[in-house]
Amino acid sequence: MSMSSLGPPAPAEDAAHADITSFAAAFEAWLLSRPAGVVGASFPQPTTGARMETMRRLMSDLFAEGWGRWGWPEAFGGLGGTILHRAVMWEGLARHGVGGMAAFEHLEVLGPTLLAMGPPEFCAQAFPGFLDGTETWAQGFSEPDAGSDLAALRTRATLDGDVYRISGRKIWTSWARFARWSLVLARTDTVESRHRGVTAFIVDLRSPGVEIRSIAQANGHDELAEVTFDDVVVPGDRLIGSLNGGWAVAMHILSSERGTFAWFRQCFLLQHLQRMLQWGTPEADGLLGDAVLDLASVGALSIDALRVHEHGATLGPRAAFTKLVLCAAEQGLFNWALASDADVIIDPVDERGLDLRAAYLFSRIVTVYGGSQQMQLDTVAKQILQLPA
Ligand SMILES: Cc1cc2nc3c(=O)[nH]c(=O)nc-3n(C[C@H](O)[C@H](O)[C@H](O)COP(=O)(O)OP(=O)(O)OC[C@H]3O[C@@H](n4cnc5c(N)ncnc54)[C@H](O)[C@@H]3O)c2cc1C
Incomplete structure (x- = not known):
């Protein structure tokens, strides 16, 4: 899409929102007005396609209002700002009921590398289509x-x-x-x-x-x-x-996929935790404590990752450690849920857990995407701890 078709500026385009505190306050006010796109993306969808459609509509609204353009350079359809703008936006969307990012997780996995290393003219033309939800990657x-x-x-x-x-x-x-x-x-x-x-x-x-x-x-x-x-x-x-030079591109992407992406994922895990608390049992409190601590660790590690990326650097092998802690948190959270009230997770006719069941099953394979757990352990052992092979 061409940038000339963007129309008049939306309220979210206020230059004051370059300041992250101003952006966070204004975005929260917008969320509290219960925008239709946010409400639509808050219901569990029966199919992957339906989920994708609600997310496309949400991204289109976020783009039209300007929120979804913050955190990306103006040359590529953004309004400026940093990854912290995106971190604040997705945290708010998760808190207001949006259940995940669907294909738009690739904005965070691939987006930073595309803009840093991709052909500038092509990216200037194509990237706005990613931001507004029409053409994903x-x-x-x-x-x-x-x-x-x-x-x-x-x-x-x-x-x-x-x-x-x-x-x-x-x-x-x-x-x-x-x-x-x-x-x-x-x-x-x-x-x-x-x-x-x-x-x-x-x-x-x-x-x-x-x-x-x-x-x-x-x-x-x-x-x-x-x-x-x-x-x-x-x-x-x-x-x-x-x-x-594709290997350097892959390594740049992995810093996002294993590092900063943990921030975005834990935003949604925290919402699962909040929702599942009502079904918790005292016998499973030990597992709950472990999951909460691991989630807090993910939060701390991924804020550090966001800060590194904010200044244009990448994490290198440290990203592997962040991914390991994220996996422990995600699996620990659902282990606790299963131990607390197995029906919510495994009973196919229990209406409480339609989306939780899918999230539980997905948590079993999070140790595979972005490189398997064994490979992350290998990276930590060799490249961070410098242990002998
Ligand atoms: C949900 C999900 C989403 C994904 N999305 C994408 C995507 O969008 N794009 C994409 O390109 N890929 C994607 N993948 C693929 C993912 O990156 C690979 O599955 C992963 O890198 C592991 O590769 P593999 O499946 O070939 O397993 P293998 O490499 O065959 O590994 C099998 C097992 O052997 C172990 N193993 C292998 N080699 C060693 C070793 N040297 N030392 C110790 N243990 C070892 C592994 O840890 C693993 O347990 C996705 C995977 C999942 C589960």
Whole structure:
């Protein structure tokens, strides 16, 4: 979309909101007016598609009002400010009932890297569509034989005149079915070159040769997908970072996915905790105490991560530790819920827990996305504690 179509400034565009306290107060006042988009995104939805639609409407409203543009540079459709604006916005949305970010989690996982390392002209054109909910993004890293060992990836990009042709297969690509664009890691050198021969491309998922197949999940949702690329043409300038520089792009993303993203996720976990307190039993109080402490640790670690990113830096291996603590908190929270009142979590006819059941099941696999728990432990052992191999 073009920036000239944005229309007159909305109240949220007040320049005073560059100050985070002013922004937080004004956003809270807006939330208290019970905007329709927020209310709509607060009800559990029966399908992944319905969930996505309510979130698109919410993002469209947030963009039109200006709130959703804070925290992003003006050159890319934003209004300025920092990641703290986004942290405040999602914290408020969670407190006012919005149940999660759906595909817009990639604003926080991929967005900062896209804008820091992506082609500026393309991002200036495409990023406003992400912010306003019309064109979302996906992350094409993992392959059937390249997950933990990502450097083994085989999806290949070959230069053909002034375009690249990409062929290969990605798996576990969250929200691909709903996305217009995907960041795709592809091999541009020999397989033996491992991480030194990988490049990050921007691929239009509407291109001929792209096929997306949803993967049904145990929790009833299907936001994951397998994406195949059969000789897909990508313009030669749609690179993020440099040719064969895809590994640095991936590492930049992981600082967000394992580090700052913990802030956004714990906002929603805290709401689950609040809601489930009514079903708590004294016998399970020990588990509750552990979960509360772990959530507080996630809060502290992720505020630190936000501060680092606020100043344009990345966390490096420290992000792995934040992800480990987030996993412990999320699983501990739902372990407590299960121990307190198992019916809420596992009884399919118990009306209290429709969305909690899905959240419980999802909590079992949080130790996998963004790199498995074992790989995070490995990073902490080798790169932070410097333990011998
Ligand atoms: C909910 C969810 C969302 C996801 N979204 C995306 C996405 O959007 N985009 C994307 O690209 N990927 C995504 N993934 C994929 C995810 O990144 C991979 O599943 C993950 O990196 C693990 O890879 P794998 O599944 O191939 O498991 P494997 O690498 O085969 O690992 C299997 C098991 O072996 C262990 N293991 C492997 N190697 C070692 C080792 N050297 N030392 C010790 N233990 C080891 C692992 O810890 C794991 O327990 C998602 C996954 C999930 C669960």
